Amino acid sequence: DQQVKQNSPSLSVQEGRISILNCDYTNSMFDYFLWYKKYPAEGPTFLISISSIKDKNEDGRFTVFLNKSAKHLSLHIVPSQPGDSAVYFCAASTEIGATNKLIFGTGTLLAVQP
């Protein structure tokens, strides 16, 4: 039972254009969402997060949008750069249970073409 889904295994974008990575979730108790970026042979690196009380959070070239009614979030990268090429994981957590463990999607491989 996949509670966090990333339905696009891969995405290819031209340098300078917008990259949009999508994520859907099923558990309405999730109240915090994060995006991680992962290069080969390295651990995931935190990128940006959003609380369920917001619908948008922006940090430089990265913006995350949350649509709670649709249980959908997206990560926008503008402009895309070749160094952004990596696997992007969407993750969610809930304060219920007090663990704050992260539930991850399966990842989307982004390739930014020069």
Add this chain to the structure above:
Amino acid sequence: GAGVSQSPRYKVAKRGQDVALRCDPISGHVSLFWYQQALGQGPEFLTYFQNEAQLDKSGLPSDRFFAERPEGSVSTLKIQRTQQEDSAVYLCASSSPKAGAHNEQFFGPGTRLTVL
């Protein structure tokens, strides 16, 4: 160092062997998590420590998996009688929780375990 470190980075074990994986969290981080990442999948939660207390071990797949953090800093994940299905990358993460708030987790580079 400033980040989470894990050792060894790579481990090859014969089926039936015991292995021990080490995690050094960021200094002062109270929370420590272990995740298992199979090929082509996202990380999956195994267990959680707050200081030395193991508060959640709901993700451990069997009683062959055991984790400890005796002094509230370094943690060890032990797998007994390894099986081929244990082959995965084992990730450790730490965070410094603020009361009533979520906190991002900082991940180490992982240990890639291959069971032959």
